[in-house]
């Protein structure tokens with residue numbers, strides 16, 4: 077049975093409450109955009125693609141029973157609700173990109189006299205619901221492309237890879253299969269995975285609580301390490317490659333990802349280990365020229381000073397708790413997208429073409 081962070085069927089949405097994993101598997105009903113906003117902001121659901129999908133589906137849940145006066149009211153409701161959801165978490169770009177795509181569709185439909193209100197509502201709902209399947213399909217493409225590149229590396233002894241990953245990029249961060257964890261799954265499915273190491277990923281512990289949960293669930297040969305053990309791991313183990321996810325990739329290839337990613341990239345460079353970012357186009361933001369323009373979410377001190385609500389840090393100490401950091405393109409070997417492995421330096425040109433093609437395909441569907 078595959079792990080499902082998101083369960084959706086014709087206007088009924090449930091999310092797996094990731095704050096309770098790995099000890100409890102509890103699904104929560106999402107009955108409104110407000111429920112969706114709270115689930116994203118509290119990190120009951122997290123991961124760049126999953127944030128966008130749950131956000132958009134929470135709008136679909138509201139739209140299903142709603143009777144709109146006219147197409148303009150529907151367009152206004154869509155735009156207002158999606159713009160609210162973008163604010164739930166600032167760094168991952170997927171919700172912003174999904175908002176732009178869905179509100180652009182709503183605008184085009186609102187002013188197309190050949191489309192009536194019910195047809196407009198159906199097309200918007202269809203566009204939102206398509207996100208689920210597309211995400212899984214994109215992740216499987218990313219998995220195959222990334223696994224193929226790693227297997228071809230000179231240091232992949234007898235085609236058997238030893239991978240390090242950070243944070244959670246699997247079925248719990250997406251609609252299924254995962255991005256960086258999708259690459260790991262693809263290596264396993266083709267019998268090319270010798271071992272995977274995952275970091276605990278303090279302070280929110282996505283690695284220890286979520287990635288370890290997925291790896292054990294899939295019975296993959298894996299080991300959990302402290303974030304502080306990464307340099308020693310690369311010093312003592314023959315790591316074939318590092319594969320991480322992305323919350324937002326800038327036009328020049330600089331990448332925002334979970335805090336700790338940058339230091340892993342520096343260590344990988346020092347040890348000559350290829351460092352890949354697995355990112356669907358839905359996480360690439362060409363409107364941001366480089367990493368210093370990506371907003372970095374800062375979270376509460378309590379995430380650092382407490383573990384399971386028990387204080388572990390001295391009262392009175394101040395904290396700095398950025399949830400993400402920026403890995404410069406110069407430290408990234410390749411960006412694995414559903415359309416292929418991209419050199420960070422060619423990202424802007426290639427992705428611009430892919431996004432133009434995607435837009436042309438969407439227009440034909442209207």
Ligand SMILES: CSC[C@H]1O[C@H](OP(=O)(O)O)[C@H](O)[C@@H]1O
Nearest residue numbers: 122123124243249321322333334
């Ligand atoms: C497949 S995107 C996963 C990406 O999102 C995570 O952040 P968070 O758990 O705070 O949503 C982390 O940066 C992962 O790489």
